[in-house]
Amino acid sequence: GQNIDQPTEMTATEGAIVQINCTYQTSGFNGLFWYQQHAGEAPTFLSYNVLDGLEEKGRFSSFLSRSKGYSYLLLKELQMKDSASYLCAASDSNYQLIWGAGTKLIIKP
Amino acid sequence: ETGVTQTPRHLVMGMTNKKSLKCEQHLGHNAMYWYKQSAKKPLELMFVYNFKEQTENNSVPSRFSPECPNSSHLFLHLHTLQPEDSALYLCASSHGSDRFPNTEAFFGQGTRLTVV
Numbered sequence: 001g002q003n004i005d006q007p008t009e010m011t012a013t014e015g016a017i018v019q020i021n022c023t024y025q026t027s028g029f030n031g032l033f034w035y036q037q038h039a040g041e042a043p044t045f046l047s048y049n050v051l052d053g054l055e056e057k058g059r060f061s062s063f064l065s066r067s068k069g070y071s072y073l074l075l076k077e078l079q080m081k082d083s084a085s086y087l088c089a090a091s092d093s094n095y096q097l098i099w100g101a102g103t104k105l106i107i108k109p
Numbered sequence: 110e111t112g113v114t115q116t117p118r119h120l121v122m123g124m125t126n127k128k129s130l131k132c133e134q135h136l137g138h139n140a141m142y143w144y145k146q147s148a149k150k151p152l153e154l155m156f157v158y159n160f161k162e163q164t165e166n167n168s169v170p171s172r173f174s175p176e177c178p179n180s181s182h183l184f185l186h187l188h189t190l191q192p193e194d195s196a197l198y199l200c201a202s203s204h205g206s207d208r209f210p211n212t213e214a215f216f217g218q219g220t221r222l223t224v225v
Contacts, residue, residue: 004151033213042113042199043152045213087152099151 002026004100006088011106012078020073020086020103028093032071034062035087037102043087046073075105083107112136115200115217122190123225130185130220132200138215139204141183143175146197146219158183190224197221 003025012018024032031050035043049055049064049071061074075082085102092098113134122128132141143155157165158177172194174186183200201214 008149035216040218042216042218044216048213089152097152097154101149101151 002090002092002098004088004090004098006086006100006103008101009104009106011108012075014078014080014107014109016078017074017076018078018105020075020088020105022071022073022088022100024069024071024088024090024098026090026092026098029066030091030093030095032062032064032091033089033097034071034073035089036084037087038084046086078107080107080109113200113202113215113217115198115220117220118218119221119223121223121225122187124190124192126190127186127188129187130198130200130222132183132185132217134181134200134202134215134217136202136215138202139180140202141177141180142201142203142214143183143185144199144201144216146199152199156185187222190222192224195222195224 006022031048033048034046036046037043046060047055047062049062052064052066054061054063059076064071073086083106085104087102088100089097116131139160141158145153145155154167155169156175161177161180172189176184197219199219200217203214204212
C-alpha cells in the first residue's frame with residue numbers, strides 16, 4: 001500500500017534549527033510537497049522536490065532522496081510564528097497526492 | 110488570504126438536516142477539490158473536478174454530494190450525516206488537470222463541521 005510517515009509532534013526552541021522527517025512508499029513517484037498549516041487556517045505551500053538534493057528557500061529548506069524514499073524539511077532561525085503543523089505529501093504515478101498526518105511543531109521561547 | 114474562500118467557516122447540523130458548503134476561487138484555476146481533514150489523520154481526498162467535470166470520487170458515501178456549476182465555484186451538499194463525519198472540510202484549487210501535476214494547490218480555510 002501507499003504510506004507516508006512523519007512524526008506526530010516536535011518541540012524546538014526559538015532561534016534554533018529543526019528538521020522534520022518524512023518517509024514515503026508510493027506506487028511510482030512524481031515529487032514531494034511540504035505544506036504549512038497554522039491552527040484554524042488553510043494549508044499553504046512551502047516546497048516541492050522531484051529531484052534528489054536540497055532546495056533552499058530563505059529560512060526553509062527541503063531535501064529529497066528518491067532512492068531512500070525520504071525527505072526532510074529544515075527550518076532555521078526558528079520564530080514563534082513557525083509554530084504550526086507541517087504536512088508532507090508524495091505524488092504517485094497517477095499524480096494523486098498521498099498525505100501524511102502532519103507534524104505539529106511547537107516553538108518555545 | 111489564499112484566493113480560495115469557503116463558507117461557512119463553522120457549521121453545526123443535526124443528522125436529519127440538509128446543508129451545503131460553498132467554495133469559491135478567482136485564481137483562474139481549472140481544478141477544484143474537496144478534502145476531509147480529521148484530527149491527527151492524513152488529508153482525505155473526496156472529490157476532484159477538472160474543467161467542471163468530476164474526475165475523482167474516492168468511495169465517498171452518497172450522503173456527500175458535490176456540485177461544480179462553473180470553474181470558480183464548488184459546493185458540497187450534505188444530508189443525513191453521521192457524527193463521525195464531523196471534521197474540517199477543505200476546498201482547494203490548482204492549475205493542473207485532474208491531479209496536482211507538479212503544481213501547488215491553494216487551500217481555503219475550511220469549514221469546521223460538527224454533526225450532532
